[in-house]
Amino acid sequence: MNPEDLSLVEAAAAIRAGELSPVQYVLSLFTRMSEVELRVQAWTTVNHEDVLAEAKKCETEGQKKQFRGPLHGIPVGIKDIFYTKGLRTTMGSTIFENFVPGYDAHAVKRLKEAGAIVLGKSVTTMFANLDPGPTRNPWNLAHTPGGSSSGSAAAVAARMCPAAIGSQTVGSVGRPGAFNGIVSMVPTQERISRQGVFPLAWSLDHVGMFGRSVADVELMLDSMTESPVRKLPERRLFRIGVVRDFFYENATPEARSLNDTLAGRLAESGFQVEEARLPAIFDLAQSTLRTILRAEVASVHERLFAAQSESYGEKIRAVIETGMLLEASDYIRARRVRRHYQRDMARLFDKFDVLLTPAARGTAPEGIDTTGDPVMNGPWTLANFPTMTVPHALGSNGLPIGAQLSAPPLQEGLLLEIAKAVESVAGFTDRPDL
Amino acid sequence: MSDDQIIEVLSERAVQKLGRQRAEKLRPEIEQLAADLKELYSVPVELDDEP
Numbered sequence: 329m330n331p332e333d334l335s336l337v338e339a340a341a342a343i344r345a346g347e348l349s350p351v352q353y354v355l356s357l358f359t360r361m362s363e364v365e366l367r368v369q370a371w372t373t374v375n376h377e378d379v380l381a382e383a384k385k386c387e388t389e390g391q392k393k394q395f396r397g398p399l400h401g402i403p404v405g406i407k408d409i410f411y412t413k414g415l416r417t418t419m420g421s422t423i424f425e426n427f428v429p430g431y432d433a434h435a436v437k438r439l440k441e442a443g444a445i446v447l448g449k450s451v452t453t454m455f456a457n458l459d460p461g462p463t464r465n466p467w468n469l470a471h472t473p474g475g476s477s478s479g480s481a482a483a484v485a486a487r488m489c490p491a492a493i494g495s496q497t498v499g500s501v502g503r504p505g506a507f508n509g510i511v512s513m514v515p516t517q518e519r520i521s522r523q524g525v526f527p528l529a530w531s532l533d534h535v536g537m538f539g540r541s542v543a544d545v546e547l548m549l550d551s552m553t554e555s556p557v558r559k560l561p562e563r564r565l566f567r568i569g570v571v572r573d574f575f576y577e578n579a580t581p582e583a584r585s586l587n588d589t590l591a592g593r594l595a596e597s598g599f600q601v602e603e604a605r606l607p608a609i610f611d612l613a614q615s616t617l618r619t620i621l622r623a624e625v626a627s628v629h630e631r632l633f634a635a636q637s638e639s640y641g642e643k644i645r646a647v648i649e650t651g652m653l654l655e656a657s658d659y660i661r662a663r664r665v666r667r668h669y670q671r672d673m674a675r676l677f678d679k680f681d682v683l684l685t686p687a688a689r690g691t692a693p694e695g696i697d698t699t700g701d702p703v704m705n706g707p708w709t710l711a712n713f714p715t716m717t718v719p720h721a722l723g724s725n726g727l728p729i730g731a732q733l734s735a736p737p738l739q740e741g742l743l744l745e746i747a748k749a750v751e752s753v754a755g756f757t758d759r760p761d762l
Numbered sequence: 763m764s765d766d767q768i769i770e771v772l773s774e775r776a777v778q779k780l781g782r783q784r785a786e787k788l789r790p791e792i793e794q795l796a797a798d799l800k801e802l803y804s805v806p807v808e809l810d811d812e813p
């Protein structure tokens with residue numbers, strides 16, 4: 329097997345066993361990049377010399393059986409809104425095209441402490457909003473990879489790195505996870521520090537991650553979490569609530585049908601699967617989310633936008649400008665409605681362990697002038713429920729379809745356990761042919 | 763306030779803060795913002811719904 333095809337867990341085990349050299353691993357990923365990056369355009373900055381130097385250090389340490397942590401010698405991609413010491417961090421904006429931070433974001437620091445090597449900075453949409461970057465979908469280059477964590481998801485799918493980190497404020501991890509046929513996770517906001525991550529909207533921003541298996545994502549989470557994730561002591565009968573309200577109205581007929589097929593297979597495999605009905609407050613999810621987003625984005629960019637508004641993309645500019653029209657009472661009202669929403673939504677878990685919906689409206693839309701619609705993800709980000717995307721089928725156009733699982737806040741252990749079972753039932757093994 | 767009244771208030775604010783040309787260009791977004799605000803004020807919140 330080629331090193332670039334190894335999962336994160338497989339590569340970590342091979343390095344520890346002395347069967348895979350960190351230098352060979354990095355070189356094989358460089359080769360892969362040289363084969364596909366011109367077409368996919370997932371990276372903003374890759375410093376080959378520094379990456380190779382770090383891999384050599386890991387190799388020397390490994391030869392002495394000195395391992396930094398569970399990710400020793402593993403190259404990972406970092407979304408270009410995470411500060412990286414000594415490595416250019418652009419936020420997807422020309423305003424920051426030459427900005428080199430003097431420190432690492434806390435999440436990056438955690439990854440390095442676990443032994444990971446920063447392979448490079450992956451493309452983000454401008455300021456992690458909706459103005460697209462150049463990245464294309466590895467499954468079909470004429471389609472979007474989704475966003476805003478476009479490069480991270482595409483790089484993992486294209487085998488340029490085994491895992492990458494991203495961020496989600498509305499649907500910036502779940503959607504690209506689904507569009508690229510890989511596993512993604514957005515933990516509860518408190519799980520992973522956002523220190524050193526350029527904000528889009530403070531109260532909604534979450535750090536997330538991508539891998540090619542649930543186990544890979546679990547290892548990334550364990551390496552970055554601020555508090556240990558409690559694992560389930562034993563497998564038991566899991567209750568899955570299929571949410572058709574709203575989500576099926578917004579999904580394509582194909583996505584609805586494939587989601588129902590997956591639900592049926594899960595029921596056949598021993599899960600208790602029933603329909604979950606959303607509370608009335610759900611009707612306000614989109615307006616609440618948009619109002620909080622507008623107000624916080626306007627505040628984040630207040631000074632920068634006043635000085636350089638002409639450097640902003642049309643989509644984020646509209647968010648900032650409408651945010652400038654809000655009054656403090658409107659923002660507070662939205663935050664209070666959010667609290668009401670979170671309380672009522674949490675009651676769904678009285679009956680279910682996790683909730684199942686499509687992760688996106690359908691497969692990745694054609695064209696790269698849009699990153700697709702985050703409508704399936706935003707309600708869970710607003711609730712601050714941890715979510716995962718697991719690929720489970722191909723659409724009729726050959727592009728992947730993902731299932732989205734949501735669990736109660738801080739129940740990532742439960743979520744991971746069920747995601748592993750869903751992954752096993754789905755048996756999705758397709759990959760892009762680049 | 764009616765939808766039209768909310769849109770009018772927001773549009774006036776947009777003209778003051780962003781200029782007439784930009785305010786006109788933002789008209790669809792302002793209409794969406796007005797609809798969102800109307801919805802947000804349609805639901806009761808309790809004292810323990812802290813922001």
